[in-house]
Amino acid sequence: MGDLEKKSKILIFGGTGYYGTYQVKACVAAAHPTYVYVRPFKPHHDPSKSDLLQEFKSLGVTIFEGELNEHEKLVEAIRQVDIVIVTLGMPPIMDQLKIIAAMKEAGNVKRFIPSEFGNEVDRISPLPPYQACCDQKKVIRRAAEKSGIPYTFVVANTYGAYFVNYLLRPYDKKSNKVAIYGTGEARFSCNYEKDIAEYTVKVATDPRTENGLIIYRLPKCIITQMDLISIWEKKTGRTMEKTYISEEKLINLSETLPFPDNVPMAILHSLFVKGEEMAYDLKEDDLDVVELYPEYKYTTVEELLDIFLADPPKPVLAAF
Numbered sequence: 001m002g003d004l005e006k007k008s009k010i011l012i013f014g015g016t017g018y019y020g021t022y023q024v025k026a027c028v029a030a031a032h033p034t035y036v037y038v039r040p041f042k043p044h045h046d047p048s049k050s051d052l053l054q055e056f057k058s059l060g061v062t063i064f065e066g067e068l069n070e071h072e073k074l075v076e077a078i079r080q081v082d083i084v085i086v087t088l089g090m091p092p093i094m095d096q097l098k099i100i101a102a103m104k105e106a107g108n109v110k111r112f113i114p115s116e117f118g119n120e121v122d123r124i125s126p127l128p129p130y131q132a133c134c135d136q137k138k139v140i141r142r143a144a145e146k147s148g149i150p151y152t153f154v155v156a157n158t159y160g161a162y163f164v165n166y167l168l169r170p171y172d173k174k175s176n177k178v179a180i181y182g183t184g185e186a187r188f189s190c191n192y193e194k195d196i197a198e199y200t201v202k203v204a205t206d207p208r209t210e211n212g213l214i215i216y217r218l219p220k221c222i223i224t225q226m227d228l229i230s231i232w233e234k235k236t237g238r239t240m241e242k243t244y245i246s247e248e249k250l251i252n253l254s255e256t257l258p259f260p261d262n263v264p265m266a267i268l269h270s271l272f273v274k275g276e277e278m279a280y281d282l283k284e285d286d287l288d289v290v291e292l293y294p295e296y297k298y299t300t301v302e303e304l305l306d307i308f309l310a311d312p313p314k315p316v317l318a319a320f
């Protein structure tokens with residue numbers, strides 16, 4: 001067992017976000033001393049954030065309060081840890097340059113995992129609104145490579161719970177309607193966020209992944225929309241009424257809707273029409289998460305749907 005793996009202290013930026021919450025819990029579950037850097041809570045903020053911070057505290061998580069432009073606070077927090085994982089969402093993604101500057105000054109970080117957790121941004125060519133998001137992530141990649149701080153880029157592919165929730169709407173037992181983007185035949189890797197987060201703790205503490213790019217294509221999670229719907233129909237005993245949303249329609253919406261509503265259209269096009277996340281072959285130096293951790297029992301798509309059937313999630317996503 002390497003030094004990093006043993007007792008590394010892990011600091012998470014964006015820990016109160018959708019994916020960040022999974023990441024914080026995975027670090028705690030793996031018994032790493034866990035730290036979260038959060039914006040100061042203000043009375044007008046959503047009270048559920050205060051509840052979440054209380055929950056983190058009860059799990060033993062140390063909370064640092066500060067803004068991302070408070071350089072000294074960043075350096076002070078970073079000096080107390082070994083590993084930095086960023087799970088910030090899209091608007092503040094470029095603020096990672098401030099985190100990189102602070103890590104360089106602190107000089108102690110043994111691994112940096114930037115906020116990626118999506119597609120292989122150097123190898124896909126999506127429609128312009130999504131390309132603009134990928135371009136920001138590429139800037140952060142290049143800055144990480146130049147920084148001298150050991151890093152790992154995590155290509156987590158499709159968030160399973162997020163997109164099953166969006167596509168199948170398991171919270172609405174009365175509706176049998178389902179939208180299909182394109183022909184519904186493109187493959188994607190529908191990975192449960194809990195597994196992504198638990199794999200990422202392993203990745204962050206593994207000497208084999210230093211300065212590498214790791215891809216999460218989980219064989220029993222690779223599926224098409226049509227197959228996903230078919231499994232759902234069998235499990236629920238319902239027949240879904242399918243509406244096809246054509247490629248032309250998605251392209252048109254990505255060109256005509258104002259920002260940021262145009263971005264999800266371009267993401268749907270990349271994922272479900274072009275199937276971009278499965279469209280490239282792995283290179284020799286790409287790391288494959290399943291090969292590195294064969295002992296980890298990830299959640300298959302079938303099992304993910306069972307979880308949703310037993311305990312339907314709240315509709316967390318706006319329809320797009």
Ligand SMILES: NC(=O)c1ccc[n+]([C@@H]2O[C@H](COP(=O)([O-])OP(=O)(O)OC[C@H]3O[C@@H](n4cnc5c(N)ncnc54)[C@H](OP(=O)(O)O)[C@@H]3O)[C@@H](O)[C@H]2O)c1
Nearest residue numbers: 014016017018019087088089092115116117118157158159
């Ligand atoms: N693979 C997929 O299917 C998929 C899907 C969605 C997202 N992603 C990726 O996953 C990563 C995380 O995305 P997410 O959707 O989980 O993010 P999110 O829910 O939008 O998380 C936002 C986090 O960023 C913090 N934040 C927002 N603005 C901030 C600011 N100005 N200063 C400081 N903190 C700020 C929020 O803190 P507060 O609590 O203080 O607001 C929160 O902790 C991103 O890289 C995203 O592209 C992947």
